[in-house]
Amino acid sequence: MQKLNIDLDQEEILHIVSEMDYVGNGKINYSEFLAATLSAKNTLTDEMLWRLFKTFDVDDSDFISKQNLLEAF
Numbered sequence: 001m002q003k004l005n006i007d008l009d010q011e012e013i014l015h016i017v018s019e020m021d022y023v024g025n026g027k028i029n030y031s032e033f034l035a036a037t038l039s040a041k042n043t044l045t046d047e048m049l050w051r052l053f054k055t056f057d058v059d060d061s062d063f064i065s066k067q068n069l070l071e072a073f
Contacts, residue, residue, distance in 0.1 A: 013069045028056075028064035 020028045020036045028036075033053045056064045056072045 010066075010070065013066060013073065017064075017066050017069065026066065030062065033064065 017026065017028060020032050022032050022035070023029065030050075030053055033056075034049060037049060037052075053064070054060075056068055058068050058071050059065075061068075
């Protein structure tokens, strides 16, 4: 997230994934991503949320892995 000037270390990223990963597979799927962004849902459209999800899904796997977050941030 260099565009937003956010600098997270690997421990912080692992914490984010563990907080959002309800399935427990070490990845964030789209449903988990939506659940985590539910409070923002009032202002974000489905299209905006999908584009935001795909920003983190850098390998186009339909999951956000720890590696995807490291690459995105």
